[in-house]
Amino acid sequence: MSEPARKRRPYAPRVPMAERREQLLDAALTIIDRDGYDGISIDAVAREIGVTRPVVYSAFDGLGPLLTTLLDRQQERALAQLFAALPLDAAGDDPVAVVERATPALHAMVLGDPLTWRAILASPVTVPDVVRERIEGDRERVRAVIEQLVAGVLGEEVDAEVLAHGILALLDHFGRLVLAEPDRFTAERLTGVIGSLTRTWFA
16 A cells, blocks of 8 residues: 655745745734734744745744844834824914814824734833833934924923923823723824814913
8 A cells, every 4th residue: 555645744835035024024023913922933934825945034034133123114104104194284273273184194194004003002021122222212202202292283382391291191091091092082082072172271
């Protein structure tokens, strides 16, 4: 009797290297979102998209380079989304109008890319030092942009530096609420409350 045929390893279709790298980065982000940074490994990334370890190593030299590339991509993506949502051209506009314009845009931004924003808004104690340091550096960059925006809209009426810190903390908190319960914390609800507060403070 002939020997039984050996079971073949699942075949990973050939794709262009640029596309394969994006697949692997997306897989890594999915794992981090689902299992945390403790769950990430070359084997885990390979399993996530049904390829072998050599396929991963053909795209990245190891887990370190893969995660560095992921950080670079997510940093660029998040900052582009945030600066597109913020009303950077609002100098001289009515503060309430600025809020009513910015809040729905930021709400849509978070829900449009929840994997990116959950990773950014995660508790600092749950992320590696290199990730936390990158996020903190970007937060300061964003805070400086918000400070300029506040100064352009409110002039010398307020301490723009202090208020920018407060706005950034508010954005962090509301971002987590929206990601956790989007049906409860709607754009309309948040816009209404923040708009009312703005009218009270800067009427």
